[in-house]
Amino acid sequence: MEDQNNKFPKNNLPKVFLHGSPKFTSILQPHHSHNFHIINPSSSTHLHQFLSTNPHHATDIAAIVCTSLYPVKADVLRLLPSLRLVITPSAGTNHIDLSECRSRGIQVAGAGNLFSEDVADMAVALLMDVSRKISAADRCLKRQSLSASWNFPLGSKLSGKKVGIVGLGRIGLEVAQRLEAFNCIISYNSRNKKPLVSYPFYSTVLDLATNTSILILCCELNNQTRHIINREVMLALGKGGVIVNVGRGALIDEKELLRCLIEGEIGGAGLDVFENEPNVPKEFFALDNVVLSPHAAVLTSESFSGIKQLVEQNLIAFFSNKPLITPVI
Amino acid sequence: MEDQNNKFPKNNLPKVFLHGSPKFTSILQPHHSHNFHIINPSSSTHLHQFLSTNPHHATDIAAIVCTSLYPVKADVLRLLPSLRLVITPSAGTNHIDLSECRSRGIQVAGAGNLFSEDVADMAVALLMDVSRKISAADRCLKRQSLSASWNFPLGSKLSGKKVGIVGLGRIGLEVAQRLEAFNCIISYNSRNKKPLVSYPFYSTVLDLATNTSILILCCELNNQTRHIINREVMLALGKGGVIVNVGRGALIDEKELLRCLIEGEIGGAGLDVFENEPNVPKEFFALDNVVLSPHAAVLTSESFSGIKQLVEQNLIAFFSNKPLITPVI
Structure with a gap:
């Protein structure tokens, strides 16, 4: 032929x-x-x-x-x-x-x-960056705020944390593999319970958020998953909670996310994707507990x-x- | 009593x-x-x-x-x-x-x-941040350089990379455990070969640098390890190479590190420690391929x-x- x-x-x-x-x-x-x-x-x-x-x-x-x-x-x-x-x-x-x-x-x-490995790497990188305040401290130091940076606020330990993965496909599994090595405790939500996976399964994202302090979004965007992360889910995750999105922006109700971050209802977010790309709501720019990435999870x-x-x-x-x-x- | x-x-x-x-x-x-x-x-x-x-x-x-x-x-x-x-x-x-x-x-x-887990977490966080340009992209986006950030330079894949750990004590082992989950290939240098460890051992840091593209410094500072990372080691690591230091600043010849970074002889660095803390050489501040952290590895x-x-x-x-x-x- x-x-x-x-x-x-x-x-x-x-x-x-x-x-x-x-x-x-x-x-x-x-x-x-x-x-x-x-x-x-x-x-x-x-x-x-x-x-x-x-x-x-x-x-x-x-x-x-x-x-x-x-x-x-x-x-x-x-x-x-x-x-x-x-x-x-x-x-x-x-x-x-x-x-x-x-x-x-x-x-x-x-x-x-x-791209599974690169996207999983990005998810873990964003999570670590938010938890340990890497970008915020780097920015503070590079602005030559030496004394401020040497009194930088404490970060949050990552190792041992309870992590909920939304969407346990290839990328979700790669994220789980990485975070298990940090002694994190993994559970997940997906359309169906995976018969070959031993991590605890929650049939709703709300249940998953209630039982974890970190949510990592790796699922696809469709009519069932649009705005799957709403205000109720964020309140369930709690004030120390962190959300990482390497899926698609519209998995999260972005306006509610901003509100919850500003009100301190959740602890932080690492976002590689946004609802209306290439636009990023400018209210995010002032938030030190948010790490932004320009849809770069696969850009290696x-x-x-x-x-x-x-x-x-x-x-x-x-x-x-x-x-x-x-x-x- | x-x-x-x-x-x-x-x-x-x-x-x-x-x-x-x-x-x-x-x-x-x-x-x-x-x-x-x-x-x-x-x-x-x-x-x-x-x-x-x-x-x-x-x-x-x-x-x-x-x-x-x-x-x-x-x-x-x-x-x-x-x-x-x-x-x-x-x-x-x-x-x-x-x-x-x-x-x-x-x-x-x-x-x-x-502190072993927190320090190991910080080492991996700095490595990921440098490799995937997280802080640099976040800074670019937050400066509202949207078009620039949407054309941000490509990062470097972490998964599968050859990583050399200098000092395979408790922290070094925790780093190795984490990076194995990223499918990285681990080798190490330390005072002596560890009988119970299967990672390849190199008896000099120069040999380790020659055979890897990432060095993570987790050893203690003493007369034998002061400036263990000199120009020769950095040239052996090579232009794409990344150095992460969560040990002590004086493990690296800091002036040579700056020179190698500026000349492009190595690819990047993630530094939690510095030779003359709390001072950080201001030449680092302009470098996008360097992520700086204010001796914060244990600050959770x-x-x-x-x-x-x-x-x-x-x-x-x-x-x-x-x-x-x-x-x-």
Whole structure:
């Protein structure tokens, strides 16, 4: 199949549209495209704009690679009657209308477990940073507030703490593995109790929060999990409680989180994701008990070279009629 | 013995001098002193000054509790002919002249393993913070540099990295336990190869640095370890290398560290300790690849209540003629 395709002139190869910011599409652009042809607009052009000036491509785009800020929902799918494959270089897929893809027979590939370690590392890093006040002390010292920093407020011990993990998929399990080594006591909430997992299971996030002092959000965002962390859950977690979010921003009611942090109803938060990215509510900026990260959980040089390879391998597999390497559906 | 002492008027009880900043001595002041009497100058008074205005105490101080910025060296020991016990609420003892204590028959108690978990947590927190650029990104976001932070430079993956631990005592072992859960590959250097430890041993720090990309300093400071991290070691660690110091500042040649960081000869550093505390060289303040912490590795509220108890228990044991709880010598 690959050999056959190579005999075609490049214009006849199936077209793959890269939908994302130039920074990401330049990273994701495959080196070798034996059996497909890449369309990389190399600007922040959204597909709608692109097709309005290049209408002939509407019928020949067979695959799309889309980052999380470039959704592929029903409106996009309607524009591309020949689409057969969507690839997202992310663990989350909430920017893709999976059921519409399924009903149209479109395959979807994700990042598989490629990012699990990095995201779990980030979750633990944010937790430690909030608990031990690392960023706050570093900022204080670097502002040359030497005397203030040498009288810096005490942090909170991490080792031995009760940690609740919301969503015990691959990332949640990696977080649990790391925090067990800190002698933390792990429990979890997820759609269903995992038969092979020995950590205590709570069937609601409220029960989990009541029985722990740290919540780490690793679940996916969907209609069941939107605002799963509401005021009631935060009050149950308590005044010393810490919330870490490496899932998606809308897992938390962000306005209530801010209110609880400012009122001292919870102790702190480590946030890699926000409800309306790339916007971050500016009220967070003044809070020393909050550590903010610009959706960077997967942003390591090692992951980037890994995802570039994975996108390429999925494209090559698909256009060789082989199974996807990291299928979602 | 305790009962007997209780029959004496308070002035006849053995005297315990608290030598430290008011912040620490107020924390360390025991609640119950059945068989000893606490002298807490409640100001930053050094012992020399105190004795010059209270000369009668020179001969009746039987024990001293000293924090790390308040050394007990030969000059202090000469002033206190009745001294029989020195307690330091720290893991490190380099501020105490142990051999002089030994020759005078003075017992010394330390913090035992009380701080091991917190110090190991801090070592991992600093490593993660440097590798994944947490503090730098948080600072960038909080300065409201949203567009800059959303294009923040990539971090470096922690999981799976080769980590060299310098000093595999209790703290070093706790660090190793934590980093094994991040799938890191551990090796170590220490005075001697540990017969019960399976991690690869390197007999010199230079060899360790050559074979790893991260060094974590957990050893004690003495004449053999002063400036154990010199330019040669840093060059061997290499341009992507990270150094974390939770031991003592003078383990590193600080001027060379600064030079190597500025010249890009190593990748980053996480520093909880400095050569001339409480001073921190201001050249560090501008470096985004350095995370600074104000000697805070043990500064958690849990450790503070623990050390208060431990100091008290050691004093009660000593003045009851029982063995020290956490003897150093």
